[in-house]
Amino acid sequence: MPDKARVAILVSGSGTNMAALLYASRQPGCPYEVVLVSGDKADCGGIALAEAEGVPVARLPKLSKDELFPALDAAIRAAGAEYIALAGFMRVLPADFVSGWDGRILNIHPSLLPRYKGLHTHERALAAGDSKAGASVHVVTAALDDGPLLAQAEVAVQPGDTAEKLAARVLIAEHQIYSRALAEYVSRPYNSEWLTARVGDLAIQMPEAEARTSHGSPGWKLAGKSGKFFAFMADRHHGDRHVLLVVKTSGLDELHALVEQQPEVYCKPAYWGAGGWIGLILDRPDLDWDHVRGWIERSWRAVAPARLTRLMNVADEF
Ligand code: GAR
Numbered sequence: 071m072p073d074k075a076r077v078a079i080l081v082s083g084s085g086t087n088m089a090a091l092l093y094a095s096r097q098p099g100c101p102y103e104v105v106l107v108s109g110d111k112a113d114c115g116g117i118a119l120a121e122a123e124g125v126p127v128a129r130l131p132k133l134s135k136d137e138l139f140p141a142l143d144a145a146i147r148a149a150g151a152e153y154i155a156l157a158g159f160m161r162v163l164p165a166d167f168v169s170g171w172d173g174r175i176l177n178i179h180p181s182l183l184p185r186y187k188g189l190h191t192h193e194r195a196l197a198a199g200d201s202k203a204g205a206s207v208h209v210v211t212a213a214l215d216d217g218p219l220l221a222q223a224e225v226a227v228q229p230g231d232t233a234e235k236l237a238a239r240v241l242i243a244e245h246q247i248y249s250r251a252l253a254e255y256v257s258r259p260y261n262s263e264w265l266t267a268r269v270g271d272l273a274i275q276m277p278e279a280e281a282r283t284s285h286g287s288p289g290w291k292l293a294g295k296s297g298k299f300f301a302f303m304a305d306r307h308h309g310d311r312h313v314l315l316v317v318k319t320s321g322l323d324e325l326h327a328l329v330e331q332q333p334e335v336y337c338k339p340a341y342w343g344a345g346g347w348i349g350l351i352l353d354r355p356d357l358d359w360d361h362v363r364g365w366i367e368r369s370w371r372a373v374a375p376a377r378l379t380r381l382m383n384v385a386d387e388f
Contacts, residue, residue, distance in 0.1 A: 074095075074100070074101055074102055074103040075101060075102040075103070075152055075153055075256035076103060076105045076149070076150050076151045076152045077091070077095075077102045077103065077104055077152070077153045077252065078104075078105060078107070078108065078145075078146040078149055078151035078153070078154050078155070079092075079104055079106070079107045079108075079120075079154075079155045079156075080107075080110075080142065080154060080156050081108075081111075081114060081116030081117065081158055081159055082109050082111050082116070082158055082159050082160040082161065083111075083114055083115065083116060083158045083160070084114070084115040084116060084158070085107075085114065085115055085116020085117070085119050085120065085157065085158065086158075086241060086244075086245065087157035087158055087178055087241075087244055087248055088107060088116045088155075088157040089116075089119055089123075090244070090245035090248055090249055091104065091157060091248055091249050092120070092123060092125060094250075095249070101253050101256050101257045102256045104120075104125055105126065105150060105151050106125070106126050106127070106128060106146060106149035106151055107120035107121075107125050107126070107128075108128035108129075108130065108142060108145055108146070109130075109159055110133075110138055110159070110160075110161050112129035112130060112131065112132075113129075116157070116158070117129060128142075128145035128149075130145070135161075135164070139163070139164050142167075143167060143170060152174065152256075152355075153174045153176065153252075153255075153256060154171055154174060154175045155175075155176050155177075155248070155252055156175065156176065156177040156178070156210065157248070158178075159177075162214060163175070163210065165212045168211065168212050171210075173209060175209070175210035176207060176208070176209060176220065176251070176252055176255060177207070177208055177209075177210050177215070177217075178205060178206070178207050178247075178248050179191070179205065179206050179207075179208065179215050180192065180203075180205050180237065180241075180244065181194075181195065181205070182202065182203065182204040182205075182206060182224065183206040183208060183215060183219060183222070184216075185200075187214055187215035187216065188214060188215065191203075192233040192234075192236045192237050192240065193233045195227065195236070196227065196232075196233060196236065201226065201227055202225065202226060202227060203224075203225045203226075203227055203236055203240055204222055204223050204224040204225045204240060204243060205223050205225070205240050205243050205244040205247060206219055206221070206222045207219070207220045207221040207222075207247055207251040207252075208220060209255075220251040220254070221247040221248075221250065221251035222247070223243035223244070223246060224243075225239050225243050259353065259355060259357060262303070262305040262313045262353070265303075265313050265352045265353065266288050266303050266305075268359070269288075269301065269303060269315055269352070269366070270290070272359075272363050272366050273290035273300075273301050273366050273370075274290065276300070276367065277370075277381070277382070278292055278293045278374075278378060279292065279293070279300075279370065280292075280293045280297070282299075284299060287302050287304055287305070289301060289302040289303070290366075292370075292373060292375070292378075299373070300317070300318065300369040300370040300372065300373045300374070301315060301316065301317050301366055301369055301370075302316040303315060303316070304316050304339050304342070304349060307339065307340055308339075308341055309340060310337065310339060310340055310349065312349070312351045312352070312353050312354075313351075313352045313353040314337065314349035314350060314351060315349070315352055315365065315366075316339050316342050316347050316349055316350075317347065317348060317350060317365045317366065317368070317369035318346065318347055318368075318372045318373065319346050319347070320346070320372075321346045322346050325343065325346055325348045328348060329348070334351070335350065335351055335354075336348055336349065336350060336351065337351060350362065350365055
């Protein structure tokens with residue numbers, strides 16, 4: 071893992087989740103740091119607490135919705151944040167704000183999603199007679215409280231519970247899961263299991279592709295006994311420093327030229343390099359997955375039988 075991921079936190083209230091994220095960030099080994107705390111209420115407890123803790127804060131004046139989100143966006147970008155964690159931020163994010171941070175906003179919500187999106191979650195759980203309440207951390211998408219779940223914690227409903235009592239216990243559970251989920255999420259781009267799963271999703275989409283281990287490394291090949299390999303994963307293999315996708319170039323001339331021109335993107339992998347297979351470095355922050363997909367396709371074409379590549383070429387014409 072290289073530098074710590076830079077996270078901005080947005081709050082509207084007391085900011086206990088913000089505090090939990092912040093204190094976790096100061097423990098050894100935490101992969102993120104908090105570079106800004108802001109929100110829609112300049113005088114809320116969360117912003118005061120962040121300030122007392124020496125975290126940069128952006129206290130915005132009272133703004134209309136049309137002004138608020140561009141102002142938040144500007145402050146967050148000026149702080150150099152790469153991720154946004156919503157921590158009791160009680161405003162619905164406009165779609166253009168979300169799309170500007172696609173897959174980089176996390177939220178914590180006080181229910182076991184998909185149950186009870188929106189407000190008054192504890193009242194609704196009690197009214198429904200649920201035996202379990204809880205909290206969820208999810209990736210923010212344009213639809214409210216709806217993105218992919220990253221973590222959940224269940225909290226038992228007790229006899230005589232009120233919404234306030236339940237909320238207080240759920241909050242304790244929230245503080246346990248948010249920093250863990252955030253830490254795991256920002257570490258994904260460097261995690262070889264996660265990278266392998268994403269490469270696998272792309273590779274297996276190629277016609278007649280199948281997954282097969284080769285010399286202990288995950289690989290993908292054309293189906294059938296004589297089907298050739300077109301991609302491998304190499305996880306810090308034979309002294310390589312990186313997690314690599316190994317794919318086929320036209321030969322050593324191209325391989326050496328690419329490695330020389332873009333050493334941050336390509337390397338000559340141990341073992342496979344001699345045969346003209348190049349290593350595409352996956353564990354880097356600015357990885358472009360379309361570029362990865364392009365190499366997988368190219369490598370597949372290089373080994374696929376003409377019967378299949380002809381079909382691909384026809385499909386490309388449309
Ligand atoms: C938390 O319970 C959080 O889950 C909830 O607001 C509370 C904020 O507390 N968030 C939402 O309801 C978002 N829809 P905090 O300010 O002490 O972290």
